[in-house]
Amino acid sequence: MKYWLLVLSLFSVSLHAPAQVDTNYLKALYDRCLDFSEDKADSILHYATLIKKESDQLHFNKGDVLSLRLKGIFEEMSSNYSGAIEYYLQSLDASRKLTDVAYEKAALSDLAIAYANIKEPLKAKDFYLQAAKISKGTGDVYDLVNTYNNLAVIYTQLKQLDSAKLLLNDAIRYGKPYEKEIDLSSSYNNMGNLYCQEKKYDEALTYFRRNYEQHIKGDNPGDLWVDLLNLADVYSEKKQFDSANKYVQLAMKLALELESKGKEADTYGILAKLAEYKGDYRTAYDNLKKWYKLDTAIINGDTYKTIAELQERFHAKDREAANKLLKEQVEKESLRTKIVTIVAIAMAAIIILVAIAFITKRNANRRLKNINELIVQQNEKLEELNYEKNSLISIVSHDLSTPFTTIQVWGHVLQAETGTLTADQQKALGKIMQASNNGEELIRRVLDVEKKDIGQHRMQLENFDLTIFAEEVIDSFRPMAAKKDIRLHAEMPGKNLYLLSDKQLVSRICENLLSNAIKYTPHGKNVWISISDELDAVSIKIRDEGVGIEKEELPYLFSKYSKISSQPTDGEASTGLGLSIVKRIVQEINGKIFCESEPGKGSLFTVVLRK
CATH class of the missing domain: 3.30.565.10 (Histidine kinase-like ATPase, C-terminal domain)
Known part of the structure; x- marks a missing residue:
């Protein structure tokens, strides 16, 4: 269970309120809140409310954008992704009304990170590409490194590992000369996870240890937890169980101190894997239940439904604006057609014939253009439906694989106690294990065909x-x-x-x-x-x-x-x-x-x- 890191921009200022609050103080307060870790989530909500209140009194036009984004960050730290996405969409809408590309890019990045965290990489990729388009040509190395790093995470979730590795190498190459000013730990972490997927565990350890040695001296427990969990995972794969147990216990202690359900769930996942590798199937099953309970509580069907409704409401605003623009264009086109008609009537017969021929050809081209646009829209819809089908298959396989895993774990527990079973019971147990293995194999083979990962393989x-x-x-x-x-x-x-x-x-x-x-x-x-x-x-x-x-x-x-x-x-x-x-x-x-x-x-x- 690798933990991928997506990056936000951070700033630092004092939080002590001056006697007279002004807009510069509110902006500085917002920048400082971006540097808070999860254990200070309640403070972020408090200052978001304060910024909104003071901005209304000062008529500060950026107050809504700042407050909405901080509220979204608070909800995301609380694992309430539907609430986070709602605030991020409102922040995006407010930033576009301000025509401030810096805040628009921040809102797009926030949405991409949120969708990546709820396993919707295609939507995350769409928002990141919009943000990258805004960033293109700015010459900001910090922004360029972050964009490459975040896109690499999305390409990894889409199983395009070679593209992800190229992006991470570029991020490290561009950021290396500025390593004292730019934190490359996220790029190192994600590169280590890529090597883990390729089963190159020694190469992965090089990157994980580098981050661990850096963060053990720092004051950000969230980053340190990521390092501990990655080290525990890779040592489990290398079958070095003492080292794996050492780091996973430290990770669990830190997750409990941070009161983060998401981190606690991921740590139970590693504990379950470690117990299974050691042959302790009962402990593996207990940890698997704890992981499943926490993971299901964080992201469930209601969450996805709420997010879809929020996305539809946001797109409805875009459609309303597009319809208004289209109506204006139609009115302009109608006026232009009338002028052409009046001029044409005044022309000689031969010119009228030429004009008629020209108009006919233009209308034919316009109809052809409309047909081509319709075909493009239909193709895009088909691609969207195909991806939704593949996503549904992935979700179903995730839900189906859990009961099969549970059956196998209990089967191993029963097989370890064969002395208490009759011959018929042992035979029935064998049939159960065979059926669960066949079911799990069928899920993998269906996904192998339907995901078309061969076509995506570089x-x-x-x-x-x-x-x-x-x-x-x-x-x-x-x-x-x-x-x-x-x-x-x-x-x-x-x-x-x-x-x-x-x-x-x-x-x-x-x-x-x-x-x-x-x-x-x-x-x-x-x-x-x-x-x-x-x-x-x-x-x-x-x-x-x-x-x-x-x-x-x-x-x-x-x-x-x-x-x-x-x-x-x-x-x-x-x-x-x-x-x-x-x-x-x-x-x-x-x-x-x-x-x-x-x-x-x-x-x-x-x-x-x-x-």
Whole structure:
């Protein structure tokens, strides 16, 4: 559970009120409140109310913007994201009425951070791009670093890791010469989290330790909590449990001191993972329940509904303004048309004919332009609906994965006490564990197809030896084959055979096909994988002595969710998704895939990839 950091601008002044309050004092008070941590959230609300009251008396036109933004920050610190977004939208509206781009950019950034925190990265990306457009060309290095850092977090949530890493490298490169004035800890933290996702834990530790050594000397407990949780998480992945337990206990102590439900929930998540890795499934289950209770309390369905209503009300104001502008344009166009008509009547016959032809052509072009605009709007709506569909799938998978995880945790607890169970109960428990594993696998496979993450995957081309690669793939499947007494054979050329392609995607192709071959092959039979050189291409063939496929079913073999009559020989799970994924990957790397099969005589899958 990595904790990503989004950045706000901070300033420092005294909070002691002068005898005579003026607008400069109110602005300075607002700047100082931006520097408050979560333990001073109540003070932020107090000063927001004070700024509003004094601004009304002084007729300070920026008072509404300052007060509304501080109230939004208070609600966000209290984990009330619907309230925070409502105030941020009001602050955005007030800043646009002032035509003050600095406050408009701040409101856009606040909205982006709030949407990122409630797992809506596409909306967050939209607000950040609007803010970046305003910032473009200012030459402010601090603003540039923050924009790159925040956009990198959003691209990470959208699973575009290569783009995120490029942005973080740029943020660190631009900010490094000004490191005494610009705090780069957020960029270092986010870079560490990227390396964790790539399972490069030693590289991640370099960035996490750098931040920890800096923040342990500071006075911001929120930043220190992030460092402690990240260190605990990465040490858990490295199976260094003593170090992991040390940092997670410090993180929990700090979360309780800050009285932050969000931080407490995330810490319970790491405690659950640590207990699971140590084999203490009962403790893992208890911590998982605490995490789920707190996480559900922070963000639930009512919150999303409220946020959607607020967004719609805000857009309604934009539509009203757009309709007013459109009406003015229509009136101007109508007047312009009348003038053209009067002039045209006064012209000679030949000029009238030319004018008619011109008007006809112009109207045709206008209709064509309107049609094109309608098509663009329809395409944008389709993209929005498609993203909402994918978001719904992600939400459903999140909700479904929790009961499956709970079933598995309790299953492990019961399996640890097999001495108290009868043979029938042990058999039933085995069926329960198998069913929960199959359900969780089905969720992952559905998401693998529907999210289209293959299309979003940035190609990482490398020149690798295909023979060595194939041997590594075979070795990873020998335990699976041994359970069914299946013999794996490798037929390799007598020379090194290099392929320039994405090694990760080629690995997914081979692993999927080899897994299927073992599933559909009876006990005691054989499975072959062969590699051959085909002039300007290479051929990867996987052959089995399995149950085979009916001839009439072959045309539908690579279709999404297709189900064929052939069944795995040992009751293994099959979702009908694997081969559709394989075909999509093969097409992505400009290859071809074929299948030859006959019932009772096995199957031969051939993948041809250009060198």
